[in-house]
Amino acid sequence: MAPMAPAPESPQGQVPETHPYGEQLPPKGRVGFAMLVSLLVVLLVTVVVLSLATGAVRVSPGAIFSALFGGHPLTATQQVILLQIRLPRILASAVVGAALAISGLMFQGLFRNPMADPYVIGSSGGAVLGACIGIFFFSQLSLFGFSATALLAFAGSVATMAVVYSLARSNGRTNVITLLLAGFAVSTMLGYSSYFFEAFDSGSGSNHLILLSWLHGVIGIPRWTQLSVSGVLLLFAALVAIPLMRRLNTLALGDEYAHQLGLRVEYTRIGIILTGSLLTAIAVSLGGLISFAGLIVPHVARLILGPDHVRLLPVTALSGAIFLVVADTLARSVFAPTEIPVGILMAFLGGPFFLYLLRKTKRSYVL
Amino acid sequence: MTPLLSFRDVSFGYDDLDVIRSASFDLETGTCTALIGPNGAGKTTILKLAAGTLHSSSGSVLLNNELLHTLALRRVARTVALVPQQLDVPFQFTVREVVEQGRTPYLGFLRGPVREDRIAVDRALELADVSGLQRRIFNELSGGERQRVKIALGLAQQPKLLLLDEPTQNLDIGRQVELIDLLHFLRAEGITIFASIHDLQLVEGNFSSVLLLSPEMPLMNGTPEEILKPSLLEKAFNCPPRRHPMLLERIHRQEKRVG
Numbered sequence: 001m002a003p004m005a006p007a008p009e010s011p012q013g014q015v016p017e018t019h020p021y022g023e024q025l026p027p028k029g030r031v032g033f034a035m036l037v038s039l040l041v042v043l044l045v046t047v048v049v050l051s052l053a054t055g056a057v058r059v060s061p062g063a064i065f066s067a068l069f070g071g072h073p074l075t076a077t078q079q080v081i082l083l084q085i086r087l088p089r090i091l092a093s094a095v096v097g098a099a100l101a102i103s104g105l106m107f108q109g110l111f112r113n114p115m116a117d118p119y120v121i122g123s124s125g126g127a128v129l130g131a132c133i134g135i136f137f138f139s140q141l142s143l144f145g146f147s148a149t150a151l152l153a154f155a156g157s158v159a160t161m162a163v164v165y166s167l168a169r170s171n172g173r174t175n176v177i178t179l180l181l182a183g184f185a186v187s188t189m190l191g192y193s194s195y196f197f198e199a200f201d202s203g204s205g206s207n208h209l210i211l212l213s214w215l216h217g218v219i220g221i222p223r224w225t226q227l228s229v230s231g232v233l234l235l236f237a238a239l240v241a242i243p244l245m246r247r248l249n250t251l252a253l254g255d256e257y258a259h260q261l262g263l264r265v266e267y268t269r270i271g272i273i274l275t276g277s278l279l280t281a282i283a284v285s286l287g288g289l290i291s292f293a294g295l296i297v298p299h300v301a302r303l304i305l306g307p308d309h310v311r312l313l314p315v316t317a318l319s320g321a322i323f324l325v326v327a328d329t330l331a332r333s334v335f336a337p338t339e340i341p342v343g344i345l346m347a348f349l350g351g352p353f354f355l356y357l358l359r360k361t362k363r364s365y366v367l
Numbered sequence: 368m369t370p371l372l373s374f375r376d377v378s379f380g381y382d383d384l385d386v387i388r389s390a391s392f393d394l395e396t397g398t399c400t401a402l403i404g405p406n407g408a409g410k411t412t413i414l415k416l417a418a419g420t421l422h423s424s425s426g427s428v429l430l431n432n433e434l435l436h437t438l439a440l441r442r443v444a445r446t447v448a449l450v451p452q453q454l455d456v457p458f459q460f461t462v463r464e465v466v467e468q469g470r471t472p473y474l475g476f477l478r479g480p481v482r483e484d485r486i487a488v489d490r491a492l493e494l495a496d497v498s499g500l501q502r503r504i505f506n507e508l509s510g511g512e513r514q515r516v517k518i519a520l521g522l523a524q525q526p527k528l529l530l531l532d533e534p535t536q537n538l539d540i541g542r543q544v545e546l547i548d549l550l551h552f553l554r555a556e557g558i559t560i561f562a563s564i565h566d567l568q569l570v571e572g573n574f575s576s577v578l579l580l581s582p583e584m585p586l587m588n589g590t591p592e593e594i595l596k597p598s599l600l601e602k603a604f605n606c607p608p609r610r611h612p613m614l615l616e617r618i619h620r621q622e623k624r625v626g
Binding site: 249259262 | 418419420439440441442443444445448449451454455456457458459460461464465467468469471472474476477479524
């Protein structure tokens with residue numbers, strides 16, 4: 001057989017895309033948008049079903065699918081386990097993951113820095129402190145159907161963001177180092193301030209347990225009402241986020257340039273902080289302090305899809321949901337019957353990734 | 368005919384430091400004006416005042432005979448574009464994604480870019496001759512390419528007045544000539560040009576008028592022949608004329624004419 005001539009095509013054997021201008025190939029690693037979104041939807045459904053099937057009582061994914069599509073119904077015990085124990089928790093972790101990922105995306109865009117996330121910049125710490133005050137002092141109070149705990153979590157998140165943001169800004173620019181340091185200081189302060197509530201807690205200790213599970217980042221089994229309120233709020237925040245995404249692209253050019261392009265920078269910034277804080281509060285009220293999810297997901301999505309926030313929004317939301325469903329399933333099944341808080345698992349997964357990012361971004365992002 | 372842009376006794380200071388003192392000048396439609404002056408004289412400040420990014424502490428800036436600071440931001444952004452000296456873009460935005468931001472003043476509260484905006488972006492890329500770069504990452508471009516992309520970003524605003532802050536800075540002579548050609552081309556397209564220029568050699572023959580800004584003297588406005596006199600430049604830049612090749616050459620030329 002004659003030796004093969006070296007192929008003129010690219011290694012995949014495909015003829016490279018040619019355009020009149022020559023350099024028209026998409027930058028390496030960027031993937032088609034519609035395909036990615038549909039892939040992620042399929043992946044999310046698959047992950048949810050697999051997670052449903054995982055646990056002490058095994059129900060095969062096939063049985064779940066057949067029950068879903070009107071085939072063989074599940075037994076009563078299986079139904080209770082799936083619908084009242086596993087499903088609420090899985091959906092809660094999906095909501096938490098999506099909320100954290102979107103707020104991470106928004107804060108990274110706002111600060112023009114890939115290392116911002118609700119945990120790093122203290123937003124979730126503020127939410128936890130607000131929620132603690134709610135739990136310990138106003139546990140019976142509610143306003144417009146929202147518990148005081150949830151409202152205070154939101155207020156705490158907004159207030160912290162406002163403080164950190166104003167500390168990090170000078171002359172219309174956000175100093176990255178000041179931002180990270182201010183965020184670190186504020187979130188540490190807030191983290192430890194929660195222990196005061198513990199110390200002065202005279203109650204039976206149930207508050208103490210709630211507090212502890214929040215600080216460790218445990219996604220509990222929420223009531224369906226709580227879950228649906230959170231789901232609706234997530235949907236609302238995601239809808240509000242859509243018009244903000246385009247403005248985040250403009251803000252990437254810097255505040256002064258955005259202003260010169262006719263953007264009302266202050267209003268946009270307030271809108272982003274409020275929406276990001278609402279998302280953080282949603283996540284905190286379901287799962288407490290979960291680090292790094294809001295950092296990793298938008299960052300990886302950006303590597304795959306490029307930095308256009310409009311396209312990143314659905315992709316980060318879906319990937320965040322998938323990511324946390326997987327993480328929470330691991331957290332409850334790897335050391336079964338012992339559960340580890342997903343927040344702690346995330347710290348172990350996310351910590352090394354954050355360090356890797358620090359190392360890598362030294363070169364890629366010069367601000 | 369009313370001037371496109373005019374400064375009337377405009378003063379501006381940062382904190383206690385006066386930068387611009389009572390500056391007055393007009394820019395007529397279709398002109399190509401160079402803004403020259405020593406470092407720190409306030410050239411960037413003048414451009415930012417003209418773009419509405421800064422507000423004068425006294426006096427008035429008029430755009431088409433209307434007070435600039437009373438106009439809606441978006442309306443100003445559709446008339447005036449400022450190409451800054453430096454543009455820092457975090458994240459790996461492509462050239463096209465960067466230039467698309469120039470359409471911001473045309474987008475509605477909820478309405479995103481439509482066909483018309485895409486055409487405007489295509490046109491801006493074409494005018495600045497960077498169509499071939501549109502899928503490249505902005506941060507990975509060379510200085511000359513970046514400069515042209517920044518101009519494309521300004522052109523996407525479809526401005527009547529294009530302000531440029533030191534467009535030839537950090538460019539090699541070949542890229543400088545390309546940039547000056549681009550400015551000629553844009554002027555022919557009907558865009559009024561107002562650029563701060565550090566390299567005085569590029570001013571003559573390329574600009575229809577010159578503004579000389581110096582802390583040593585009041586703002587002067589004239590043709591390149593009127594402004595680029597060694598005696599004037601010596602005073603404005605506080606530079607011994609025989610120590611600089613360009614001034615020396617002009618002195619020789621003058622002496623030849625007289626002799």
